[in-house]
Amino acid sequence: MELTRQQLEDGIKKAGILDINSATIRQIVGLSKAMEQETGEEYIHLELGNPGLMAEEIGIAAEKAALDRGVANKYPDITGVAELKTAGSKFVKAFLDIDVPSRCIIPTVGSMQACFTLMTLLKQKDPGKDSLLLFTPFFPAQSHQAKLIGFNRVTMDIADYRGDKLRGRLEELLSSGKFAAMLYSNPNNPSWSNFTDKELKIIGEMATKYDVPVIEDLAYLGMDFRKDFSKPYQPPFIPTVAKYTNNYILLISASKIFSYAGQRVAIVCMSPEVYSRNYPEIERFYEMPNFGDAYIFGVLYMASSGVAHSAQFAMAEMLERAADGTLPFIAHTKEYGRRGGRMRQIFEDNGFHLVYAKDGEDEISDGFFFTVGYGNLTSEELQKELMRFGVCTIPLPSTGSTKDGVRVCVSMMTDEKHFDTLGKRLKRFHETHQLINQS
Amino acid sequence: MELTRQQLEDGIKKAGILDINSATIRQIVGLSKAMEQETGEEYIHLELGNPGLMAEEIGIAAEKAALDRGVANKYPDITGVAELKTAGSKFVKAFLDIDVPSRCIIPTVGSMQACFTLMTLLKQKDPGKDSLLLFTPFFPAQSHQAKLIGFNRVTMDIADYRGDKLRGRLEELLSSGKFAAMLYSNPNNPSWSNFTDKELKIIGEMATKYDVPVIEDLAYLGMDFRKDFSKPYQPPFIPTVAKYTNNYILLISASKIFSYAGQRVAIVCMSPEVYSRNYPEIERFYEMPNFGDAYIFGVLYMASSGVAHSAQFAMAEMLERAADGTLPFIAHTKEYGRRGGRMRQIFEDNGFHLVYAKDGEDEISDGFFFTVGYGNLTSEELQKELMRFGVCTIPLPSTGSTKDGVRVCVSMMTDEKHFDTLGKRLKRFHETHQLINQS
Numbered sequence: 001m002e003l004t005r006q007q008l009e010d011g012i013k014k015a016g017i018l019d020i021n022s023a024t025i026r027q028i029v030g031l032s033k034a035m036e037q038e039t040g041e042e043y044i045h046l047e048l049g050n051p052g053l054m055a056e057e058i059g060i061a062a063e064k065a066a067l068d069r070g071v072a073n074k075y076p077d078i079t080g081v082a083e084l085k086t087a088g089s090k091f092v093k094a095f096l097d098i099d100v101p102s103r104c105i106i107p108t109v110g111s112m113q114a115c116f117t118l119m120t121l122l123k124q125k126d127p128g129k130d131s132l133l134l135f136t137p138f139f140p141a142q143s144h145q146a147k148l149i150g151f152n153r154v155t156m157d158i159a160d161y162r163g164d165k166l167r168g169r170l171e172e173l174l175s176s177g178k179f180a181a182m183l184y185s186n187p188n189n190p191s192w193s194n195f196t197d198k199e200l201k202i203i204g205e206m207a208t209k210y211d212v213p214v215i216e217d218l219a220y221l222g223m224d225f226r227k228d229f230s231k232p233y234q235p236p237f238i239p240t241v242a243k244y245t246n247n248y249i250l251l252i253s254a255s256k257i258f259s260y261a262g263q264r265v266a267i268v269c270m271s272p273e274v275y276s277r278n279y280p281e282i283e284r285f286y287e288m289p290n291f292g293d294a295y296i297f298g299v300l301y302m303a304s305s306g307v308a309h310s311a312q313f314a315m316a317e318m319l320e321r322a323a324d325g326t327l328p329f330i331a332h333t334k335e336y337g338r339r340g341g342r343m344r345q346i347f348e349d350n351g352f353h354l355v356y357a358k359d360g361e362d363e364i365s366d367g368f369f370f371t372v373g374y375g376n377l378t379s380e381e382l383q384k385e386l387m388r389f390g391v392c393t394i395p396l397p398s399t400g401s402t403k404d405g406v407r408v409c410v411s412m413m414t415d416e417k418h419f420d421t422l423g424k425r426l427k428r429f430h431e432t433h434q435l436i437n438q439s
Numbered sequence: 440m441e442l443t444r445q446q447l448e449d450g451i452k453k454a455g456i457l458d459i460n461s462a463t464i465r466q467i468v469g470l471s472k473a474m475e476q477e478t479g480e481e482y483i484h485l486e487l488g489n490p491g492l493m494a495e496e497i498g499i500a501a502e503k504a505a506l507d508r509g510v511a512n513k514y515p516d517i518t519g520v521a522e523l524k525t526a527g528s529k530f531v532k533a534f535l536d537i538d539v540p541s542r543c544i545i546p547t548v549g550s551m552q553a554c555f556t557l558m559t560l561l562k563q564k565d566p567g568k569d570s571l572l573l574f575t576p577f578f579p580a581q582s583h584q585a586k587l588i589g590f591n592r593v594t595m596d597i598a599d600y601r602g603d604k605l606r607g608r609l610e611e612l613l614s615s616g617k618f619a620a621m622l623y624s625n626p627n628n629p630s631w632s633n634f635t636d637k638e639l640k641i642i643g644e645m646a647t648k649y650d651v652p653v654i655e656d657l658a659y660l661g662m663d664f665r666k667d668f669s670k671p672y673q674p675p676f677i678p679t680v681a682k683y684t685n686n687y688i689l690l691i692s693a694s695k696i697f698s699y700a701g702q703r704v705a706i707v708c709m710s711p712e713v714y715s716r717n718y719p720e721i722e723r724f725y726e727m728p729n730f731g732d733a734y735i736f737g738v739l740y741m742a743s744s745g746v747a748h749s750a751q752f753a754m755a756e757m758l759e760r761a762a763d764g765t766l767p768f769i770a771h772t773k774e775y776g777r778r779g780g781r782m783r784q785i786f787e788d789n790g791f792h793l794v795y796a797k798d799g800e801d802e803i804s805d806g807f808f809f810t811v812g813y814g815n816l817t818s819e820e821l822q823k824e825l826m827r828f829g830v831c832t833i834p835l836p837s838t839g840s841t842k843d844g845v846r847v848c849v850s851m852m853t854d855e856k857h858f859d860t861l862g863k864r865l866k867r868f869h870e871t872h873q874l875i876n877q878s
Contacts, residue, residue: 026736
């Protein structure tokens with residue numbers, strides 16, 4: 001596939017996209033479909049984050065068994081089915097080495113619902129704290145959620161404040177007293193950076209010092225493949241801020257770690273201190289004594305009356321079997337690392353560089369996402385040029401990043417021919433742009 | 440079971456209930472469990488609205504088949520799976536005789552999510568319209584949702600404005616220009632009133648005249664058993680405001696009509712006019728052209744990224760088979776009418792009266808809920824006295840009602856011995872209160 005600049009610009013116009021940097025993923029998908037129709041050729045789709053593996057079979061078996069037992073006619077307990085709460089508690093002990101009692105494990109309709117509903121309550125808890133600190137780059141939807149909730153969104157790019165710089169910047173921001181919470185994903189979507197232990201310690205200390213709860217989104221838990229986190233109850237454990245503060249809320253979704261995105265199920269793991277914390281404003285509004293109860297009975301109940309009954313049993317089984325070592329979920333997702341490594345090589349062979357490249361002294365892991373730039377092309381230029389050459393990504397500004405580049409997702413590279421095609425197209429891209437640079 | 444006044448008051452205190460009229464259902468359930476432990480006897484539970492029938496088997500079969508086909512690893516299309524959208528469109532044509540194109544049929548995680556997310560967008564659409572008109576009595580959660588969204592809640596009791604009075608009151612309220620929407624359930628939870636065609640026509644005309652969208656919650660669709668609505672595509676059709684205005688949004692949940700509450704799935708049916716309506720404030724905020732798109736891509740996506748994939752196929756199959764006449768869902772739910780009729784007789788035999796008793800000239804239907812009062816006891820007195828005698832209900836003030844009485848749900852009366860026990864307990868109640876009145 002090769003489009004002229006004019007062809008692409010016409011397509012962008014037709015797709016109703018005013019600025020490709022602020023286009024939604026859906027708009028970019030729409031644009032790519034239109035171009036595919038026009039040319040009769042398919043894009044290499046690197047823009048979508050659908051799981052590229054089959055759902056864990058034991059989850060499906062557990063879900064079908066639950067349906068056969070007759071769970072479909074009963075409202076699920078809004079606090080979560082007991083099996084899921086217990087399994088969640090075991091899972092975080094096995095892989096993160098932290099103690100979260102089952103009452104603080106709360107199922108949600110994916111981490112999307114978790115994030116949306118937590119933000120709702122965090123925004124209310126203290127009327128003076130109207131700001132949310134978002135580490136960038138981020139999953140764009142979380143920023144939209146914060147906007148919808150009415151937060152003042154403050155961003156800081158992880159690449160600009162690595163290591164010791166992180167403390168200074170957090171001190172500067174959090175000491176304002178304006179922040180209701182801070183939010184990041186680790187591994188980071190989309191840069192695949194991982195905070196070092198030192199950085200997590202700094203974040204934890206700041207969360208405690210300034211009483212700002214941390215939402216740690218572990219959507220890609222265990223997918224830092226540089227270390228072997230696969231053995232339950234044995235070090236190394238998956239790094240988490242929960243080791244360094246009690247002011248944490250962890251989000252663990254079945255979508256990616258168990259390739260279970262279709263069934264919309266996740267758990268919120270709240271520290272007992274966060275759960276039991278009393279805020280006068282929350283007590284006044286919800287007539288409930290603490291944050292955790294208000295979250296469950298005051299917010300989650302209102303948001304959907306709970307999570308599909310059978311899906312809760314599916315996640316319970318997967319967490320349980322992961323913790324007892326019989327479901328090697330990290331070995332399964334390692335396929336993303338393999339794909340990522342190959343793709344990175346193809347990009348680098350054709351003149352691209354990683355935008356977010358290091359964690360401290362170490363190269364980042366290969367995983368579900370990575371970020372690439374090319375020469376001194378801006379995000380907009382690179383996004384458009386890649387689209388001209390049949391490669392669909394999303395531009396980094398849509399992830400809150402201030403860097404030039406695009407986000408690449410490895411999940412749809414399910415076939416050998418995808419790698420071949422990607423290689424050929426990037427080669428053409430590179431040849432063309434080298435020619436441009438020489439002219 | 441018979442408790443002294445002191446025993447009950449002690450229990451209420453221990454349960455942390457300050458005012459039983461504003462206690463949540465959950466608090467009342469908690470109180471009943473504590474009393475059951477204390478006495479070793481079980482309550483007759485009339486407070487909970489769990490389906491009392493088995494889930495429709497064809498739904499479960501469809502759900503298992505979808506899981507076997509491999510839907511669990513794929514994010515569901517946020518607009519809804521095509522099969523569900525088409526089936527929803529057929530279903531409303533078959534039973535309500537209205538035309539809603541499949542693009543305007545949108546799945547949600549139960550009608551709880553539908554209501555919560557619709558309120559979110561309705562509150563935004565026009566900054567000058569900050570009020571929501573709630574017809575009472577209501578399902579308490581919907582009022583809590585409106586509070587959480589930040590609506591100014593205005594209530595009007597259906598019993599006070601039946602027939603021609605309805606027009607005057609609506610004119611008076613809606614002409615203020617303050618209302619973003621109005622909301623009711625029909626059949627009404629908990630009174631089991633049904634608006635007459637004349638009343639629906641008035642509501643529809645007012646919705647059009649004052650441009651106030653109506654949310655019609657059809658959670659108990661078809662459960663006005665006075666008429667035979669069971670034949671698809673044949674009159675009589677289930678009455679709906681959609682016959683009288685284009686300014687409607689219908690909520691159809693699988694929870695009660697298919698006894699599928701556990702899987703949390705429902706559809707929103709928006710009129711094409713509501714879907715396509717442009718509001719400058721919505722376009723500004725969501726950068727999307729109309730209400731329907733902003734609802735799906737701007738709100739529902741943020742709320743949960745869609746509805747469990749397999750549950751969507753379950754609901755699709757149930758709607759489809761209902762519409763083609765092979766799933767006699769109304770015949771199945773008619774069991775609630777049978778239970779309701781027997782229970783009403785038992786209450787009336789023991790001196791109780793229906794609080795909401797008439798639809799126009801007609802007696803109300805028997806169904807999932809009804810409301811009873813006793814002599815001149817207040818709601819609080821009646822709730823407490825019934826609890827003393829082993830019958831657990833919820834007081835009417837928690838449903839926004841201004842009348843004295845309690846709400847009774849028939850669903851948990853699954854066994855002949857429940858009816859016997861209810862009869863005996865109400866007899867003791869009646870004897871005791873007659874004695875009190877005579878003394």
